Amino acid sequence: xxxxxxxxxxxxxxxxxxxxxxxxxxxxxxxxxxxxxxxxxxxxxxxxxxxxxxxxxxxxxxxxxxxxxxxxxxxxxxxxxxxxxxxxx
Amino acid sequence: xxxxxxxxxxxxxxxxxxxxxxxxxxxxxxxxxxxxxxxxxxxxxxxxxxxxxxxxxxxxxxxxxxxxxxxxxxxxxxxxxxxxxxxxx
Numbered sequence: 001x002x003x004x005x006x007x008x009x010x011x012x013x014x015x016x017x018x019x020x021x022x023x024x025x026x027x028x029x030x031x032x033x034x035x036x037x038x039x040x041x042x043x044x045x046x047x048x049x050x051x052x053x054x055x056x057x058x059x060x061x062x063x064x065x066x067x068x069x070x071x072x073x074x075x076x077x078x079x080x081x082x083x084x085x086x087x088x089x
Numbered sequence: 090x091x092x093x094x095x096x097x098x099x100x101x102x103x104x105x106x107x108x109x110x111x112x113x114x115x116x117x118x119x120x121x122x123x124x125x126x127x128x129x130x131x132x133x134x135x136x137x138x139x140x141x142x143x144x145x146x147x148x149x150x151x152x153x154x155x156x157x158x159x160x161x162x163x164x165x166x167x168x169x170x171x172x173x174x175x176x177x178x
Contacts, residue, residue, distance in 0.1 A: 004093075004152065006095060006118055006120075006121045008118045008119035008120075008121075009166075028150070029095055029097045029148055029150060030097035030120065030148075031095075031097075031119065031120060032095045032097075032150070046163065046165070049165060050165050053165060053166050054166075055165065055166045055167065056166075056167065057166070057167065058165075058166040058167065059118055059119075059164070059165070059166040059167045059168075059169070060164070060165040060166055061117070061118060061121070061162060061163070061164050061165075061169070062162065062163040062164075062165075063093065063152075063160060063161075063162055064160065064161045064162070064163065065154075065159055065160050066159040066160075067159050069159075070154055070155040070156050070158075070159065071152060071153065071154050071155075072152075072153045073150060073151065073152055073153070074135065074150070074151040074153065075148070075149070075150050075151075076135070076138060076139050076142060076144065076147075076148070076149040076150075076151075077098075077142050077143070077144045077145075077146070077147040077148040077149055078144065078145065078146065078147065078148045079148075080148065080150070
């Protein structure tokens with residue numbers, strides 16, 4: 001399944017959360033990662049992120065798509081970071 | 090259609106881009122907006138954002154879903170901002 005992760009965490013936890021995210025997903029934009037994961041990988045990712053954040057100050061959202069068949073991505077401005085998950089679309 | 094907008098723009102243009110985004114979408118997380126738009130509204134939003142950013146320094150991505158039938162959203166941490174587009178799911 002396709003997973004899009006967007007995070008808004010305090011500066012001191014950014015590196016940690018990003019590091020976890022990058023173990024599973026491609027880093028696409030400042031606080032955005034995306035990629036194709038198995039349900040087990042997704043569960044593990046969520047678990048690791050949950051342990052890394054402070055739930056009273058940080059916010060992480062996962063958009064999970066069973067299929068990307070009905071999705072398109074439009075981009076304005078500078079190209080995405082390397083790893084842009086074009087291949088998934 | 091459901092539109093998810095994520096932006097990474099230089100500080101001096103954040104207010105401008107956010108202001109445009111909020112005319113059309115709900116502000117969900119730091120640099121994330123989402124909502125239900127008509128194709129015409131979406132076109133207009135993209136047009137306004139395109140004019141507001143510096144394409145050499147800023148990056149804006151729009152994930153456009155024809156249906157949210159195959160999407161779920163999981164959240165960790167603090168609740169989303171008011172306007173959380175639960176209603177679209």
